[in-house]
Amino acid sequence: MYDHVKGVRDFYPGEMGARRAVIDSLENVARRYGFREIGTPAIESADLYIEKSGEEIVEELYSFEDKSGRHVALTPELTPTVARMVVAKQQELAKPIKWVSTRPFWRYEQVQQGRYREFYQLNADVFGSSEPAADAEVLAFAADALTELGLGSRDFEFRVSHRDILGGMLESIDTDIDVQAAIRAVDKSEKVEQGEYYGLLEDAGLDRESAREFDRVLSSGDLEEVLEFAGTERVESAVSNLQTVLDTASRLGVGEYLTLSLETARGLDYYTGVVFECFDSTGEVSRSVFGGGRYDGLIESVGGQPTPAVGVAPGLAPLSLLLERAGVWPDEAIATDYYVLRVGESDRVEEVAARITRELRSGGQVTETDISGRSFGAQMGYADSIGAETVVIVGEQDLANEQVTIKEMASGDQTTAPVEAFPGEHDRPTYDDFA
Amino acid sequence: MYDHVKGVRDFYPGEMGARRAVIDSLENVARRYGFREIGTPAIESADLYIEKSGEEIVEELYSFEDKSGRHVALTPELTPTVARMVVAKQQELAKPIKWVSTRPFWRYEQVQQGRYREFYQLNADVFGSSEPAADAEVLAFAADALTELGLGSRDFEFRVSHRDILGGMLESIDTDIDVQAAIRAVDKSEKVEQGEYYGLLEDAGLDRESAREFDRVLSSGDLEEVLEFAGTERVESAVSNLQTVLDTASRLGVGEYLTLSLETARGLDYYTGVVFECFDSTGEVSRSVFGGGRYDGLIESVGGQPTPAVGVAPGLAPLSLLLERAGVWPDEAIATDYYVLRVGESDRVEEVAARITRELRSGGQVTETDISGRSFGAQMGYADSIGAETVVIVGEQDLANEQVTIKEMASGDQTTAPVEAFPGEHDRPTYDDFA
Structure with a gap:
């Protein structure tokens, strides 16, 4: 007996139905915002990641040589691919x-x-606008996508910051600081002990005193403190940009989900402006659910014209933890509109059952019928197992009276209908139409 | 500048929109038939293919060692995975x-x-029924899926045969024949010269005389000839099974798309019963578009209880060739319901435009607005480029009169609407509602 390989999953119909409902809902909100679907390959040149993504991603890369010696990788994220496509x-x-x-x-x-x-993951990206309105649109989309799934402001919050606030503050301390390393340290600050955090900041080139002060200002979450700590043009412009993004997103109706949080940094190296992460407001799901932000340098770095970009990427697995915690994960039960049950093997039974099945399906109804040569009881049991709403019984006896039997499964009630009238003009005929 | 690796494709929104329409249509028909969606991994143990799939697939396998030395492969087909999941x-x-x-x-x-x-590929499979009704349901689904896409009986045909007809005929010639090799030869018969075909049959153990006679009977497409050539129980039962499947599928309304074709074999080793391939009726698309069939031995071979199975797997790429040839490939143009255009930067303009955008989106309308700080003309140009049906112009002047302007892009007609009434109670307000 074979098993799947470690770390991948098989999704059976119940769970997959719920996942599909979540994906459809997310994509539907994206569609309304005017995001257009693209299709992207699962395999890319390994170089695309080795040169552009953070170290962490490269260490985790599924890479190999294909049959003609190309060094390829399974895509660990979408951003480099969409950058290449742009x-x-x-x-x-x-x-x-x-x-x-x-x-x-x-x-x-x-x-x-x-x-x-x-x-x-769903990835939604905007290329070609450096305006705060673009960042705001991505934030508004992400928040609307979550509320559409049934989440509210007591369930989630977006912690929003700006990379240039961190970068500008660090730069103002000492231009020799390894800014990327220090930002990665901030990204880890909530996951590690304070001692380890300060150690990482020191490794990046901050002395203990500066690390402490830097941490204090970030924790304050106060933009005035930031400007006092580092009143450079870069920091001032970042603070102003961040405020405009938050205001514009609020106008789009999602202000209640946004929190300023200077300790939000995002792990990937390529972010350049506003960054944000979605958290469970109750803290029960302890890690960041997903994140996003502005990455204005990436397109140029893969060989394009300088092109500003901002995006977000909700992952299904962490999102499902949040939806389950909030009690809004979709129902995993299987649903079926009709089961057409055959009793007897005469040509007439077969023909009528086939016609009814065909017509119900043509009308868009989820319809199953016997394909296993089963008894009445076994067919009823199967109809029940697939959650059939209505069972249409096609049998010799009823047909002698030009009738079929319509059984409503929830109540167990049944009645007869003239065989020629079923499904007839009805879109979705039920027990009630004939009782 | 990076390119995608050879043999994979990037799909931009226009083409992707058309592909999505095709996938949605196929899945929608499958859903009506009671097929339930599953989710499956892209990576499997390489063994799953090396031991079970045909030689051809193994030669083409993307396989590699993962970071802990597992020999894994990118899935080249779905059947072994679903068998494992069953x-x-x-x-x-x-x-x-x-x-x-x-x-x-x-x-x-x-x-x-x-x-x-x-x-x-879409894969639709039925497990647990050996009845001809299951084969018929798969055939009916596949044919309905194509007619739903706009294809008719002048566009496609399913060539249907039965593996035991080939196997039984070969066995009756000489029990030493390599049946799998001979079946693979039949599968290739339409793609190679007759001399090469006979050569392949001889390699499989047929003498020249038998090869010629075998070929003659297959080409005749006549089940009487088959029974005369090999009147064994196995062949008789296969002929009867095939006839029942064709009759049952016809009752489900798809008889006109089915053709008996004894030269249809399918390349994969695991098929055991009815097999079929879809062809372009005009012959313009010269290869098989897709195929399917019964594979009753596979579940047992991956360690399960003996479980009959039948399935079909339409591939998007060959299917798109057929749809294009028939002139029914979906429109690749991008569509947008509304563009909300802002003139001026006052808070009032920003607020009204944000509210209208938000409300249209909440109502399910595909709505874009300016996120690039553009001029009136540039915004109009963009609205045109995304195929916006209606442009809502929010400007200082109109707002002074508590109005917005509604422009129908197709005609160029425009009118004003009271700002508070837009979108108001309308689901999808247009020029006509206010003109």
């Missing part, structure tokens, strides 16, 4: 470019709750 | 099991028109 058609694409897709990615990492080696 | 929950799953999914697969093969190294 570059390939930079001239012809109308800006802003607003793209969305939902698909699996692969990272060889430690398997834990809500984290797998094969994981599904 | 085995894992054999006791709890209600039979028949009817599963569907659409996803990419990977084979390292020669890239040509309609054939890529990364390719998308």
Whole structure:
């Protein structure tokens, strides 16, 4: 007996139905915002990640040589791929470019709750606008996507910050600081002890005193404190940009989900402006659910014209933890509109059952019929197991009276209908139409 | 500048929109038939293919060692995976099991028109019924799926045969014949010269005389000739099974799409009963578009209880060739319900535009607005480029009169609407509602 490989999952119909409902809901909100679906490959040149993504991603890369010696990798994230696609058609694409897709990615990492080696993400990105309105639109989309799933402001919050606030503050301390390393330390600050956090900041080039003061200002969450700590043009402009983004997003109706949080940094190196992470407001789901932000340098770094970009990427697995915690994970039960049950093997029974099945399906109804040569009782048992709402019984006796029997499964009530009138003009005929 | 790797494809929004419409249509028909969606991993143990799939697939396998030395492969087909999933929950799953999914697969093969190294397939399978009704349901689903896409009987045909007809005929010639090799030869017969075909049959153990006679009977397409050539119980039972499947599928309304074709064999080793392939009736698309059939031995071979199975797997790329040839490939144009255009930067303009955008989106309308700080003209140009049906102009002047302007893009007609009444109670307010 074979098993799936470690870290990937099989989804059976009940769970998959719920996942599909979540994906459809997310994509539907993206569609309303004017994000257009794209399709992207699962395999890319390994170089695309080795040169552009953070160290962490490269360590976890599923990479190998294909049969002609190309060094390829299973895509661990979408951003480098969409950046490549923007570059390939930079001239012809109308800006802003607003793209969305939902698909699996692969990272060889430690398997834990809500984290797998094969994981599904929706990615929504806007290319070609450096305006705060673009950041705000991405934030508003992400918040609307969550409320559409039944979450409210007591369930989630977006902690929002700006990379240039961190970068500008660090730069004002000492220009020799390894800013990326220090930002990665901030990204880890909530997950490690304070001592370890200060150690990481010191490794990045801060002395103990500066690390302490830097931490104090970030924890204050007060933009006035930030400006006092580092009143440089870079920090001032970041603070102003962040405020405009928050105001614009609020106008789009999602202000109640946004919290200023200077300790939010995002792990990936390529972010350049506003960054945000979604958290469970109750803290029960302890890790960041997903995140996003602005990455204005990436397109140029893969060979394109300088092109501002901002995006967000909700992952299905961590999102499902939040939806379950909040009690709004979709129902996993299987639903079926009709089961057409055959009694007897005469040509007439077969023909009538086939016609009814065909017509119900043509009308868009989820309809099953016997394909296993089963008894009445076994067919009823199966109809029940697939949650059939109505069972249409086609039998010799009823047909002698030109009738079929319509059984409502929830109540057990049944009645007869003239065989020629079923389904007839009805879109979705039920017991009530004939009782 | 990076490119995608050879044999995979990037899909930009226009083309992706058309592909999504095709996938949605196929899945919608599958749903009506009671097929339930499952989710499956992209990575499996390489053993699953090396031991069970045909030689051809193994040669084309993207396989590699993961970071802990597991020999894994990118899934080249779905059947071994679903067989494994059936085995894992054999006791709890209600039979028949009817599963569907659409996803990419990977084979390292020669890239040509309609054939890529990364390719998308819908797979629909029925497990747990050996009855002809199950084969018929799969055929009916596949035919309905194509007619739903706008294809008719002048566009496609399913060539249907039965593996035991071939196997039984070969066995009756000489029990030493390598039946799998001979069946693979039949599968190739339409693609190679007659001399090469006979050569392959001889390699499989037929003498020249038998090869010629075998070929003659197959080409005749006459089941009487088959029974005369080999009147064994196995062949008789296969002929009778095939006839019942064709009759049952006809009752489900798809008889006109089915053709008996004894030369249809399918390349994969695991088929055991009815097999079929879909062809372009005009012959313009020269290769088989997709195929399916019964594979009763596979579940047992991956460690499960003996479980009959039948399935079909339309591939998007060859299907798109057929849809294009028939002129029914979906429109690739991008559509947008509303563009909300802002003139001026006053708070009032920003607020009204944000509210209208928010309300239209809440009502399910695809709505874009300016996120790039553009001029009136540039915004109009963008609205045109995304195919906006209606442009709502929010400007200082109109607002002074408590109005917004509604412009119908197709005609260029425009009118004003009271700002508070837009969108108001209307689900999808247009120029006509206010003119």
